Amino acid sequence: MKSIIAVCSLLVASVAAVPLEARTAQSVTFALSNDKSGAYAGAAFSADGTDKTITSLFGTSSVASGGHVWATSSQLTAFPQTINCVLKNNGAVLTTLTAQHTYFDLDGNPSAAIPVDLTGAVINCSA
Template sequence: MHSSLALVFGLLATSISAIPTGSIDTRQNHEVVFQLSNDKSGANGSKPIALDHEPKGVIELFKDTPVFVDGTVYATSAQLTKIVAGAHCTIQKDSHVIAEVNDRATYADLDGNPKQAIPVNLGGAFISCWKA
């Protein structure tokens, strides 16, 4: 009888500890990874961005990546490399949307000409991401 109770309690304890809590899933669904690339120089940088709709300065975000040169960020394209269903991001500068990416259209050419790679100065630009 005692060994049966010990076995039951042991199985119960392991099954309770094996129940997923959802915390990992929740954390993974609250941010995307946003990449800026400069096809002229070959540089790129990626940063996790929270899906909180708060504008984040591009310079501050990417200042420790290879796309940061001479005090600013130069990039030719943007893309999501970690995608969350319903995610949407914009890059804005001077109240103009430079680029939009989302969970279905994950890549954006920044200079507006897909046939050329012209680096765009993203000094003063902001990235905002949210879950629609």
């Protein structure tokens, strides 16, 4: 009987030591639009703090053409409230997207739809 109590005590101690909230990376959905062509595509991926190339996420989507990824805007469409995503193109930071700032006009001109080549871009998200 004492051995059963000891085993049960050990199991209770083990379960109590496991955090209530496991630290797994949360998912985020990031979308690109090309208002010139009408193309739109979204990609879901883990917000694990690693660079994801735009080509790997969108290279076979409707915003891809001729081996390039073209978009006029970017947007977070599904995300945790603590999200922080940095979008870089050829090493230059284009924008940081958060739960409060979910949209970015890539060409910088809200009056025009000028597609930007994002073939050399990466996005890095963490929550």
